[in-house]
Amino acid sequence: MTTEDNVELQWEEWQAANDTEPYLNIEDEILRQKIIKDLSFVSAMDVKEYVLYQKWCEIQEKYPTIMVENGLDGPEKYLVDDEVDTKRKFLDNVRNNIWIPKSPEDYMKLKPVLEFTDDSGEESIIGVDKTTSAKEIKRSNLPEKWNALRTLIHTQKNNSNIGRNLNFIVKDSITEKYLGVTCISSDFLDLTPRDKAIGWERKKKTQGHMINYTAIASTIVPVQPFGYNAVGGKLLALLCLSDDVQSLWKKKYGDVLVGVTTTSLYGKAKENHLSQYDRLTHWKNMGFSAGSVGFEPSRETLNLIKEWLRKHHTRKYFEWWCAKKGSGQPYKRDHKNRSLAFVYGKLNIPNNLVRANHQRGIYFSKLYDNSFDFLRGDITEDKLIKSFDTSYDALTTIWKEKYLMKRLTSMTEKGRLSEEVLFYDDLIYLTWDETKAKYLTQVGR
Secondary structure (H helix, E strand, O other): OOHHHHHHHHHHHHHHHHOOOOOOOOOHHHHHHHHHHHHHHHHOOOHHHHHHHHHHHHHHHHOOEEEEEOHHHOEEEEEOOOOHHHHHHHHHHHHHOEOOOOOOHHHHOOOEEEEEOOOOOOOOEOOOOOOOOHHHHHHOOHHHHHHHHHHHOOOOOOOOOOOOEEEEEEEEOOOOOEEEEEEEEEOOOOOHHHHHHHOOOHHHHHOOOHHHHEEEEEEEEEOOOHHHHHOHHHHHHHHOOOHHHHHHHHHHHOOOOOEEEEEOOOHHHOOOOOOOOOOOOOOEEEEEOOOEEEOOOOHHHHHHHHHHHHHHOHHHHHHHHOOEOOOOOEOOOOHHHHHHHHHHHHOOOOHHHOEEEOOOEEEEEEOEOOHHHHHHOOOOHHHOOEOOOOOHHHHHHHHHHHHHHHHHHHHHHOOOOOOOOOOHHHHHOOOHHHHHHHHHHHOOO
16 A cells, blocks of 8 residues: 555544544634744744753643642642652652762773663663663663653753654763763755765655665763763764664664764854864764754644644644654654644744744764765665774774863863753753743753
């Protein structure tokens, strides 16, 4: 059955199941004003403030609270959950397993490895002990730990990626403590500077499926103070190129990984334009994206938008929010942004409230000397020539000798070594104004 036939069958089944479900009757102008109010609030922020605001909203939605009167102490916020103690203990356990150095010498003793957080029951421990059983892996809650770390150790929003995803917890194999998280995902389809460097035509990427031979390191997030004191982001970026990442990509998806893309968080929005990837061995700066940041309405307004779509443009709502490919992925790429753009157009939302210019730095690592030739289709896979040693030892040695020692020496001499562990679980209990006052200067760490 073709994808189109399958979608038509899903459409018929969906209509039958939803035929009697009542529509929420919201007037166009009321919805329009709600959208304008939300977007006016966030579009007045600069990039860093908007990043922090999205993080605050994410944590508030993921960990809802209630206000409870405590006598003379006044009201306090508590988690809303049937298993509050279990959730609190889980977050505390994650926080307590963050690697914290006792002295500057501890950084040089680190032996970083990747722990694959797949929850399908497959072998998940990489580079440590590969005898762990599937039952033991499931008990370890690796995906939940990855999500808790990804959500609470960095101010950038934890967005899930559609398509291929390999999530890793980076840890020290000696202490078993966390150094950060990474995610290797389906690559961006269009990045002009990268595509120009490769000599890539869109038809070759899509119909030729060559985009499947590259990936994007969509998450490279170190814990603190490891990231700040030891340029930990550079280590994580190097480990995204490791043998284990390449072999797992091949094993799970059947395609040899010949290159990895990543983008900086701020790009030209940053004062000096530099990121942790600039001048990083094996990563090349390709220039800047031509993209922009899209402002999002509140979750409440988004739900109203979806209801409005379901009533007035039912087929589009179904294709964007309900239909699935045979793989289980959404039928339409970027379905949320597509639906928002459509509704904004129909309701005449002012363009200046919708998007703001926000270019990001683009970086690419060639895992083979002739990766570009392969991606253009000029050579076959058996002709690929490996570019560099991608073992843990080799990549970790680059980080220690070229970046870590210089950084530690400089920070020690200046007395600037940090002892601060950033774990944003207190945002569960803070208002937006309290969050902004406390953490706006920490955005990006």
